Amino acid sequence: MAITSNGKGTSAGGTPRCIALVGPFGSGKTSLLEALLARTDKVARQGTVADGNTVGDGSSEARAHGMSVELNIADAEYLGDRFVFVDCPGSVEFLSEMDGALSGADLAVVVAEDDERKVPALQLILKALEARAIPRVLFLNKIDKSTRRVRDVLGLLQPASAVPLVLRQIPIWEDGHATGFIDLALERAHVYHEKEPSTQIDMSDEDRTREHEARFSMLELLADHDDDLMEALLEDIAPDRDKVFADLVNEMRDGLICPVFFGSAEHGNGVSRLLKALRHEVPDVDLLSRRVLDKQNRAVLQVIKTLHTQHGGKMSIARILDGVVSDGDSLFLKGEEEIKVSGLFSIFGQQTTKIATAGKGDLVALGRLDNVQTGDLLSFEAGKITRVEEPEPRSPVLATAIAASQRKDEVRLSTALAKLVEEDRSLTVSQNQTTAETLLAGQGEMHLRVAQERLAGKYGLDITAHTPHVPYAETIRTGTRVRGRHKKQSGGHGQFGDAVLEIKPLPRGEGVQFTDTITGGVVPKQYIPSVRDGVLDALGQGPLGFPVVDIAVCLTDGSYHSVDSSDQAFKMAGILAIREGLPECKPVLLEPIHKVVVACPSDATARVNAIVSARRGQLLGFDGRPDWPGWDEVQALMPEAEIGDLIIELRSATAGVASYTSEFDHMAELSGKAADQALQRSGKQAA
Numbered sequence: 001m002a003i004t005s006n007g008k009g010t011s012a013g014g015t016p017r018c019i020a021l022v023g024p025f026g027s028g029k030t031s032l033l034e035a036l037l038a039r040t041d042k043v044a045r046q047g048t049v050a051d052g053n054t055v056g057d058g059s060s061e062a063r064a065h066g067m068s069v070e071l072n073i074a075d076a077e078y079l080g081d082r083f084v085f086v087d088c089p090g091s092v093e094f095l096s097e098m099d100g101a102l103s104g105a106d107l108a109v110v111v112a113e114d115d116e117r118k119v120p121a122l123q124l125i126l127k128a129l130e131a132r133a134i135p136r137v138l139f140l141n142k143i144d145k146s147t148r149r150v151r152d153v154l155g156l157l158q159p160a161s162a163v164p165l166v167l168r169q170i171p172i173w174e175d176g177h178a179t180g181f182i183d184l185a186l187e188r189a190h191v192y193h194e195k196e197p198s199t200q201i202d203m204s205d206e207d208r209t210r211e212h213e214a215r216f217s218m219l220e221l222l223a224d225h226d227d228d229l230m231e232a233l234l235e236d237i238a239p240d241r242d243k244v245f246a247d248l249v250n251e252m253r254d255g256l257i258c259p260v261f262f263g264s265a266e267h268g269n270g271v272s273r274l275l276k277a278l279r280h281e282v283p284d285v286d287l288l289s290r291r292v293l294d295k296q297n298r299a300v301l302q303v304i305k306t307l308h309t310q311h312g313g314k315m316s317i318a319r320i321l322d323g324v325v326s327d328g329d330s331l332f333l334k335g336e337e338e339i340k341v342s343g344l345f346s347i348f349g350q351q352t353t354k355i356a357t358a359g360k361g362d363l364v365a366l367g368r369l370d371n372v373q374t375g376d377l378l379s380f381e382a383g384k385i386t387r388v389e390e391p392e393p394r395s396p397v398l399a400t401a402i403a404a405s406q407r408k409d410e411v412r413l414s415t416a417l418a419k420l421v422e423e424d425r426s427l428t429v430s431q432n433q434t435t436a437e438t439l440l441a442g443q444g445e446m447h448l449r450v451a452q453e454r455l456a457g458k459y460g461l462d463i464t465a466h467t468p469h470v471p472y473a474e475t476i477r478t479g480t481r482v483r484g485r486h487k488k489q490s491g492g493h494g495q496f497g498d499a500v501l502e503i504k505p506l507p508r509g510e511g512v513q514f515t516d517t518i519t520g521g522v523v524p525k526q527y528i529p530s531v532r533d534g535v536l537d538a539l540g541q542g543p544l545g546f547p548v549v550d551i552a553v554c555l556t557d558g559s560y561h562s563v564d565s566s567d568q569a570f571k572m573a574g575i576l577a578i579r580e581g582l583p584e585c586k587p588v589l590l591e592p593i594h595k596v597v598v599a600c601p602s603d604a605t606a607r608v609n610a611i612v613s614a615r616r617g618q619l620l621g622f623d624g625r626p627d628w629p630g631w632d633e634v635q636a637l638m639p640e641a642e643i644g645d646l647i648i649e650l651r652s653a654t655a656g657v658a659s660y661t662s663e664f665d666h667m668a669e670l671s672g673k674a675a676d677q678a679l680q681r682s683g684k685q686a687a
Contacts, residue, residue, distance in 0.1 A: 015361035016082035017282045018319060020101045023111035024121035025090035028141040030056040030068055032111055032265035033087045039271045040076035046195055046268060056087045058350040060457060061450045069450050071097050071305055073347050081279045084363045092656055093444035096394050096426035100374050104304040104319030104363060107282045108136040114146040114153045120601045120657040123160035130162050133291060135253045135283060138165060139274060140262035143178045159630055164221050166257045170214045172207060182207060184215045185244055195268035222247045225256050249281045285361045289321045300385060301378040308419040315365040316372045323380050326357040331378040333371060334385060343367025374425055393425040395661050396441035397647040400448050403438060405462040416459040420451055427451060434471035434547060444647060470641045471592060472678060473667055474542045475550040476585035479504035484577025486569050497569030499531045500557035501577045503585055506550045508667060512539060516555035523558040527570040531555050534574025543587045589675045590667040592640040597633055598650060598660040599625055605632045607653040615642035637665060
């Protein structure tokens with residue numbers, strides 16, 4: 001994000017445009033960023049992911065795993081125009097990073113490849129863009145490794161897009177390899193050079209025939225939204241080249257088409273043509289402002305990412321939609337709370353550079369804005385800001401129980417977790433009161449692994465993590481009547497409390513009820529709450545070792561001593577009565593059951609059904625996923641014990657793209673071998 005050239009946030013290129021590089025995992029986004037930076041002379045030599053010397057993926061976690069796990073930001077200038085490129089992770093586990101970047105993007109370059117296994121993942125990306133009306137072009141990468149005709153590849157990818165994929169180029173083939181391309185808008189042929197700009201060549205007769213056919217197909221797709229162009233085609237009139245370009249630009253910006261370019265990021269092929277298209281066709285930041293804000297709002301900053309650095313503290317990465325911001329300026333959070341900028345920085349990969357000012361279109365880091373969160377809008381003037389509603393953060397699908405290895409680090413862990421969640425909204429931290437565990441939940445195994453690595457590497461914490469315990473409960477099948485008597489003499493005043501309890505089961509979901517039918521003062525009124533407290537304490541752990549629920553306890557009788565009775569004595573009487581009475585009531589284990597909705601490609605629905613059934617799930621049915629052609633939603637009731645690592649198996653069966661939502665539905669009895677196994681896993685003894 002180093003978008004400055006003179007230390008003041010401005011350069012000869014005018015207002016910079018922000019390009020998000022998105023696409024499935026492994027499609028070559030980081031390589032494309034490196035090729036773009038090399039072609040614009042921003043870096044002296046194009047690095048490679050394999051060598052670990054790229055501008056992107058510079059964090060220790062990214063280097064260790066050989067994959068993008070966070071946004072990578074870099075600027076470039078091409079033929080006088082300024083760009084900010086934001087390389088987004090492609091793994092489904094880190095797509096929340098993309099969500100933030102799209103809030104500040106003028107256009108997205110969708111990087112894809114000739115791989116049918118990645119089509120569902122491509123659809124995830126395109127759906128996010130479509131939902132937010134982000135203009136987009138597709139860069140078909142690794143053309144040097146493709147074994148199919150480009151039109152066949154487009155036919156493979158088209159189901160992932162809600163709008164037509166429109167070829168802007170066709171390849172020039174030589175011995176089965178793409179050696180260049182023909183631009184269908186300019187009607188010019190170019191030959192590739194290794195990591196160098198292509199050069200124009202004359203077209204062969206065969207290539208010219210192919211070009212005419214492909215260009216007509218492109219024009220037909222454009223004519224679907226332009227009656228004048230359709231009329232020209234019907235009358236066999238060659239359209240004006242400027243008219244063709246205008247249609248390509250306008251229909252792309254309106255989200256009616258997705259133009260397709262191709263090349264090889266690794267070899268630097270197709271990069272110059274992509275840059276030229278971006279130069280002429282990317283909308284300026286005003287279009288983004290209209291997407292994000294109400295018509296009445298102007299002069300704001302859109303926060304797309306929050307970072308906590310080891311030496312610089314908190315940084316809020318923001319796109320300036322209008323105006324100029326300087327170090328020390330006052331801004332207004334949500335139009336009301338005044339905050340002061342404490343440091344203004346440009347970012348290039350892992351490097352930050354302090355700058356004095358930044359202007360419209362710039363993407364900068366603002367220092368130490370304590371109350372500012374990702375997604376917030378900052379304004380230059382006090383007053384209400386109205387924004388277009390943003391998508392909700394992605395729901396977590398996998399959790400781990402986490403704790404500091406040493407008690408002295410518990411406060412540090414709590415602080416570090418809060419910072420992780422602030423940086424990544426798809427992470428959540430919660431406390432399970434039943435199991436007394438701190439739960440860190442995220443988007444998958446790798447997501448949680450990276451979070452734990454950051455706790456260790458960035459915050460120096462030694463932590464332990466394990467599979468969360470299931471919050472089992474227990475209840476009773478029959479009732480009983482029991483007396484609890486606490487009597488103790490130890491010199492001076494003794495202790496005496498006597499309580500008779502009637503215990504009965506309640507229908508499922510009724511919780512715990514305590515009542516009394518005391519008459520005649522056999523248990524003085526002031527001691528009845530103490531009996532209740534003792535009952536509730538004892539119900540916290542029943543004979544099976546879990547909280548007791550769906551039970552009614554009634555205090556029916558008892559006795560007291562005018563000198564030795566006390567609140568504590570009657571509390572102990574209530575505890576003793578429950579402990580003695582519950583084993584007689586045929587205790588039974590209860591497990592939490594959740595309503596689960598799995599989203600998956602339709603061709604994997606049968607596999608998903610089998611996975612759910614094998615995990616003791618009760619299938620409720622499935623239907624098409626609304627507005628997602630080729631996807632289904634499977635609904636089921638599943639025990640929480642079977643949901644823990646469900647996402648791992650689901651993604652293995654769906655090319656890594658399945659997701660699910662889960663919410664508690666009810667508690668159900670668990671008996672037999674399954675109950676014995678649950679008790680064994682929890683370290684309890686079977687009744």
